[in-house]
Amino acid sequence: MEIIEKAPAKINLSLDVLSKRSDGFHEMEMIMTSIDLADWLTFTLQEEGTIQLTSDSSFMPHDERNIVFQTALLVKNRFKITQGVSIHIEKHIPIAAGLGGGSSDAAATLRGLNRLWEMDLSLDQLAELGEEIGSDVPFCVYGKTAYATGRGEKIELIENIPPCWVVLVKPHKGLSSWKVFENLEVEKLPHFDTQAILEAIEAQSYTDLVKRAGNALEGISVLQQPKIEKIKERMLKFGADTALMSGTGPTIYGLCKHHSRAKRVVNGLKGFCDEVYLVRTLK
Incomplete structure (x- = not known):
């Protein structure tokens, strides 16, 4: 079996x-x-x-x-x-x-x-x-x-997010979650309006979703892996609607509403990073 x-x-x-x-x-x-x-x-x-x-x-x-x-x-x-x-x-x-x-x-x-x-x-x-x-x-x-x-x-x-394309970039060097959380000073971290993101998803507003999305650990991970910031800048330059680190990193993802824009972001990252993926959100 x-x-x-x-x-x-x-x-x-x-x-x-x-x-x-x-x-x-x-x-x-x-x-x-x-x-x-x-x-x-x-x-x-x-x-x-x-x-x-x-x-x-x-x-x-x-x-x-x-x-x-x-x-x-x-x-x-x-x-x-x-x-x-x-x-x-x-x-x-x-x-x-x-x-x-x-x-x-x-x-x-x-x-x-x-x-x-x-x-x-x-x-x-x-x-x-x-x-x-x-x-x-x-x-x-x-x-x-x-x-x-x-x-x-x-x-x-909760309800699935509005369908979109996801460009993923994984830097060569990984990051340990333990190292990111070690000696974390919570009071110095930025905070995000999670309720506003939930409301954007409920309203199926892709525009509000990309405007509100955020990761409080990004700044900590950037200190250990500076390339994260460079990848984000490149994604946004080539047209991603938003670019964020996932989890404790170091993978950065860009969201694009249209496939043509997502392909442009992928092409802009070729040669800059080895591991680049273009996928969809799951229904």
Whole structure:
């Protein structure tokens, strides 16, 4: 028996850090949406009870250090599953990019094993399980557009954003989320009107959405990766309606309402960056 799951990347339309919590995490307020850049995970039933992980990528571990392996082991132990699984990851989302690739792979693993091992859990139950794996995993379980609070694990699904094109640029050097949050001075960060962004989405106003979108961590990440600012400037110069960092970076995305404008932005970035993608938002 074989099951295939799509694991879409995500971008942050807004990211606000409200405070540092007593547990060491930060209280967040975010709006995230899934995009049509995805990894593909194939799950094959194994009767001998072992977990095997393979991938076409040499840039990530294929053992207990991998979030997919950890997720499969958690599910197997929690629900006392005697069967095993062979998991293959076809990797397309850049690693350590702020696009939620690892979290989306973990979420796809929850969905895939739920079907493979016939556990009959709801998406809400899978999302609750995902909280134990990572802050972005619950959002990725649903894979739509959502308002997220807490450390990112409290999810309220909202209407999809107005359809548009997304130009993604991943600088060669990745960024560690831990390094971005380390010694973060919350009181010095900019803040964004998340409610206004929610209202723009509800009204399906693309113009208001691109005007209001923002990421409070961008300035911190730019200090560690100055090329982020240069990529943003280039995107806007060639016609992107807005250009923002996703998550903790370093990936920058530009939104374009029209495909012709998005192609112009892509052409303007060729030769300047190696990893450039042109995708759509997911319906």
